[in-house]
Amino acid sequence: MADYIKFVDVTKCDGCRACMVACKNWNDLPAEPEGFLGSYQSHENLTANTWNVITFNEQETSNGGFEWLFRHQSCLHCVQAACEKACPEDAISHTKFGSVVINADKCVGCGYCVENCTFDVVKLATYKDKNGKEYRKAQKCTLCTDRLEEGLQPACVTACHTDCLIYDEKEKVLSEANKRLAKIKDRFPNANVYNPQGIEGTTTVYLLADKPSVYGLPEDPKIPLSQVVWKDYAQPLGKAMFGVTTMAVVGAVIANAVKKDKGDHKGGEDNHE
Template identity: 65%
Template sequence: MATKYVKYVDVTKCDGCRACMVACKNWNDLPAEPQDFLGSMQSHANVTADTWNVLTFVEHENSKGNLDYLFRHSSCFHCTDAACEKVCPENAISYTDKGMVVVDQEVCVGCGYCEQNCPFDVIHLKTYKDENGKEYRKAHKCTMCTDRLDEGLQPACVTTCHTGAMEFGEKDEIISKAEKRVKEIKERYPNAQVYNPQGVGGTHTIYVLAEKPSVYGLPENPKVPTSAVLWKDYAQPIGKAMVGGVAMALAGAFVANKFFDKKNGGQEEDGGGNHE
């Protein structure tokens, strides 16, 4: 079995510099997106088809009555059981051998099912125009820099983090590191926890959070939508089996029909010959 890898984000070490955002834009050649002023340190409200990671900022009154400034590097979670992969009717979304969730732009038809079913709202459609001016759409999101991983490099966002808030490594080692870190910061952050939601089979971007997930705008218990499970795990296999069965039945009928036509035709010829 191939070794699985995860990106580790310790929000308690993040200083909000946004170097991860810049590195992602540069490496993936993503265009700038002018934004309205949001009234805080946060430059974008959420990730988009052209901005694959965003530094979120929250002012939060903690359990001791003090004000905390909470930062979080936000990007695709690369779920082990990914809703986007389940609902894609064209099989344009798949897993790499390291566990990352990627979109094949050549196969994507821009239906939007992935965008509608992602529990983290991190995959979005971008509109293009062909040479005739006709519009079409493609799904985009963080790839975890799979092109860099294939060359033995780490994701661009990780390599540029100057505070050590992000790391990338083997899954079991990183999870152990995250659990140890939570124990270290519990006195200061009583609600500290590892965010690696099991409702989506665990993720390949895990967090050490200082507060409850909802404080950071994250779902407390994200799950793959039931509709996605029914579609991928039940409806699709049954549909394929039915299509296969119908195809076999049609093929059988075609062969049988040809056989009987030939047989009947031969009998008519013989009958006609006996009358001569």
């Protein structure tokens, strides 16, 4: 299969939220109505049951007017995914489509992925078993991997009426993105293609109208070295030598260390999400 990516051209978004509705419908996610937030934005942030939010950012123009900068906020599906590195149960993995998915059967609700997600995307949902005991599972956008397996496009992409969202071959999309970038530079001098190489790129790539920090995105995110050492070296060796139970305890210690220096490695002037 060709290398495909999801592309988000925020300069074409009109804030209609059709992508949000499509995501809820396809994934059978419950409604989460919120009170007035002081703007047109419907939800303050992503949740365990709201995997896609259109953010509204009011910006003053050079002529004294204003315009809305919208962003389709959802999982970026990092090539080097911090959530995957932080998970002590191997519950998070990459699919052949480049999507980062969570295996609910393996997830124990520890929350390490939530604490370490580069873009503050992963959230914990609370459930009850047949005896009424509560338990937690990590949840987020799956890039509609179940649809991709059937040759379909992600639900959000099919719902977008402005072609703000596209799912197509990577090289083709990036070529068109750079052409589009050149066209909008006069209007948006700080426009850029956001595909951070500090995490080896993402399967969801943005064309932003302004600096990433304006949209709450880290300028140059990176994976903390402690995460790489834990996932790629310490965990496999530890499981072989000490067993899974012991490594869960070790994992807690390392995950807490990762959490402590999380802000120092995400990049960005103010350590945004």
